[in-house]
Amino acid sequence: MAQITLKGTPINTNGNLPQIGEQAKDFELIAQDMSRANLDKYKGSRVVLNVFPSLDTGICATSVREFNKVAGDLKNTKILCISRDTPMAQGRFCGAEGIENVETLSDLANGSFGKDYGLEIVDGPLKDFSSRAVIVLDENHKVVYTEQVPEIVQEPNYEAALKVLA
Template sequence: MANITFQGNPLHTSGELPTVGSKAPDFKLVNSKLEDITLASYPGKKKVLNIVPSLDTPTCAASTRKFNEKAASLDNTVVLIVSADLPFAQCRFCEVEGLTDVTALSTFRSTFANDYGVTLTDTILAGLTARAIVIIDENDTVIYTQLVAELADEPDYESALAAL
């Protein structure tokens, strides 16, 4: 269990992020067509997992826009925005924002948040995900992680992108 805060108040997660150097846990997430997407859906690609509580919040929207902007210049890399939002809402958000270089995936029908240790376990936010970045290389090895200490803060984009 990790300890983070939201507006200075303590929150806890269901576990810890995968360890750098470990094999990334497989996942099953849902895309905008209600199809199951797994780690194997991106063979030979680097994967940036931008894990956010909900795209319907200012910080989550900002990080999604920022990664969309940066993703266009990344070689052999997919940027996956992972949230608890339903696939329909994710699709609508990306269309309205004109985001074409990231893929939004939902934890709907998934154990992803528990498998990656990011489920918030207490307060009124229980069940959403913590804000985190996990970068996985072409061989599905975790090469970078960041659990954002304050849920309302954006991740460290420069360190994440430098890991690629």
């Protein structure tokens, strides 16, 4: 269990991030077109998992915008922005914001991604949402970088996450 904060108030997740060198767990998430996406879909590509509670918050939306800016310049890399938002809400956000270089995926169906990756918030006002984290996988989907953002209203360290892809 990891302890993080929400505006200074301690809250907890159901576990800890995967360890560097571990094989990433498979997942099934819902894409904007309502298709199912799993890790095999990205076989042979490096993957950045940008995980956050909801696009309806300023910092979460900022993280999608920031990763979208650099995604087009990254070779053999997919950036997946994962939240508990509906696929329709994710689609509206991406359309309104001109987001075209990252993929948004929904963990709304059963929250299994958040649970399996140790990111499900287990108490406080954001209970059942995923905490803010970045996980980077290599081409073989081994974990090469993780960041559990310690304060929900804080942005992730984009530079550190992208540095491992250089």
